Amino acid sequence: MGCGVSRLDANGMAIPARLRPIFLQRLEEIKLRRQNRHLNAGSTPSKKELLLHAMDDDDNASHHQHSPRASKSVPSTPKKGDKMSKTEIYGKENGIVANIINNNNNKDDDVVAKESNSIGKGKNDPKESAIEGAKANMKDEDDDGNERMIGHEDDDAFPGSPSFRVYFKDINGEDDHIDDNGKRDAFKDAVSSDDGISPMVVIRREEDMLGIVRQRVACKANPVSSLEQGIRLIASRAFSSSAKEMTVRDALNSALDEEMSADPKVFIMGEEVGEYQGAYKITKGLLDKYGPERVVDTPITEAGFTGIGVGAAYYGLRPVIEFMTFNFSMQAIDHIINSAAKSNYMSAGQISVPIVFRGPNGAAAGVGAQHSQCYAAWYGACPGLKVLAPYSSEDARGLLKAAIRDPDPVVFLENELLYGESFPVSAEALDSSFSLPIGKAKIEREGRDVTITAFSKMVGYALQAAEILAKEGISAEVINLRSIRPLDRSTINASVRKTNRLVTLEEGFPQHGVGAEICASVVEESFEYLDAPVERIAGADVPMPYAANLERLAVPQVLISSCPYINYFVF
């Protein structure tokens, strides 16, 4: 399974046998300590009961779950033997929505619960009608009427960020006040009233169904080719700061545009960046604005155009080299590592290489093994390079600008599935001189109980998970790494020293991954502060399969389950 949650052994414990005695003892100590802290903070005693249940129970998976939506204040105590009563159902990929509702069909998906007589009772089910409505709104063309590349049919169709709604939510979990004609309430009722719903639900990477409903009503999709057009005003959002929203695509496009106009040495090179407006439309409009000398369409040779870019950088230009995906950068990796990364050092500063390599990294949807690998760990291992991984639009803008201005070679890892996601941007981020510091992580969500580190798309997952944990009374701190190299070890360590627990989250392969480095760093520097072994969540150690069900299993997913591990964390 792609999720890194440890398997349960016969006793329902999720720790290696040899560590169990020590673990249990530590657990007792920590329990006492935490007891006092939590009591003082006014949390409920019911959580301890929860824990006791968990420790005694063999089949602990499904008994302690309760719906995050059940109540906002004190979670009710589930009794042993109760079936799952409430669950939150999140959306699913287009076309497969029905499957998760009708659990019967998901035989291959061991993540989905055993209760198969649960959800999706019939056509008149309000949930289903909402889903149907959402599906009807999906289309294959963008607003210009251009047909999309296969796999990009829903780019721009959903201006919101459905699966990352958590990002928009108030930290306390209050819902947005958007008028969606009561669909949402209807859905909520349907969910709350349903009994015997499976406790384990998989949140898909794609649309959050609720999000679709909300976004459809509130936003209009606009064609985006420049900063001005890219900003979507959503007046009804209850945010205190600027009400502007921007997709990651527009953020990158605007950053490139501004940097190219500010410095005539900046130029873009890559396959399809010019006439085609960019394989993912990131460079849309730039050829028309800056001409073919500065937006260079290249023949299909990554080794070639990377080499040319490095040579141009040697002589003083500032190229931005686009790889259609970073998987293809392997054909040019010698130029990236042996020439770009090492030249400044080997020439003792005589040759500097102010180049940016950018492109989508990591898994997309249904593209198979050769298009889905995450290269953060590979490039992050190499001295001489700087490696950045933005998440939100603000990250994308700020970090890309910083990368272009940086005199060192920068590998800029974007994510294809994030391109269409919208995020709010502050007024300061829209300024053309905006940039974010390289090497500083961002604490997306403050917490007390566990630190979750993530980068790129996984930040959204971490935030979702944090939301879910919050309903259980676990306050998770989510760190958006932003920069893989240099890694912001001080922020990570400070956070772990505060929370005493660490979960690292990444999409790439587990061995020698980013999580491994973070774990080593934390163990080296904050060992005494750790109350539990570091948990790594990574993709499965297999080449990415194509079949949708296997693909789902090969990458981390957000589960609402009472992972016993996490329950131990709650006192």
Place this chain on the structure above:
Amino acid sequence: MVFRRFESARAGEAEEAVTYSTSDDDDEIYDAENKAIDFPGGRVAFTPQIKFISESPDKRIPCYRVLDDDGYPIAGSTYEQVDKETAVKMYKSMVTLQIMDTIFYEAQRQGRISFYLTSMGEEAINIATAAALSFDDIILPQYREPGILLWRGFTLQEFANQCFGTKDDYGKGRQMPIHYGSKQHNFFTISSPIATQLPQAAGVAYSLKMDNKEACVVAFTGDGGTSEGDFHAGMNFAAVMEAPVLFICRNNGWAISTPVSEQFRSDGVVVKGQAYGIRSIRVDGNDTLAVYSAIRAAREMVIREQKPVLVEALTYRVGHHSTSDDSTKYRPLDEIEHWKTARSPLARFRKWVQRNGWWNDEGETELRGSIRKQLLNAIQVAEKTEKPSLEDLFTDVYDNLPLNLHEQEKSLRETIKRHQKDFPSDVPV
């Protein structure tokens, strides 16, 4: 620069100079031999006869040569005249290069440096090319072109500094021997992976075009390097982007132990030029004057027309590939001897220079003695000079020293303080 891609697919608007035999009134005349049709890429005449282009031409592309084996100018040869000063300087540089190679090679054999790579047999290519170029021309070498640095004023001491990795090395001791680099001499630091410099040269040229200087980029490779993917990418790109790059291929017959017959099946490297739309010439690489003239002419073309040109210089690698190689294992000794003595570029050029009355035997002995002394001195000085200090371990990884390296350096210094006596005394802190 680049015509828009979509337009180039439009029929009937051919851009290239290659002509096909069509008559003027294409549309009217129906000639069985010379009908022409439009395709993406241009108009092309077609023929009803099935005919394959031969894999090898009837005659190999001839080689441009000016002096014969005895140093006499060949009757009817056209070449650029060389005055006494240039000729003598060229000859002296060739001798210096040869002696430098011999002595540094010996130094490696004695264990004083870890590695060395000679240019024996290719002195004419090194020096004549350097003399034909201007100082502003940017060099992206492979590794057998130290003569260019020598010509441009790199001293023997500076060569020794790099080989010994002392604190005076411009590379701060970061590179293995013979990986010279000097920004002020417009000589890019040598990079070990083969042929990576070729697409990079196109990039440098692309950047250089903006400067509007009377200069071009010169990229070297060997016969082995033409098999690399980067060779294709670099040549193709330079042609498409119309980058002012002069590609010089030193076809010395051997790529470590791989002879050219196993490297490619084409007629050498010169024919590959046409495949990319690049003008090319084959020249006798052991003939100093021929190389000089050819490079002068090629450089002129590159700068004036802002297009790449390929020069294939035929020669022979007299020495081993490097100090890690023993070429007697894969080629006959008498072949090596033959090229070392009978076909030596120095001997040939010396005959011509001496015949002009510009050089004599006394000058020769005196020069050789003096160079030898200078080199031995340079080596001794370099051996005694301090190595680069500790901070050079950490600088230049990035433009500015990042925090983690700062901390590592601090931690290293603390460790050194704690274990003073265990720390090697020859490393300055």
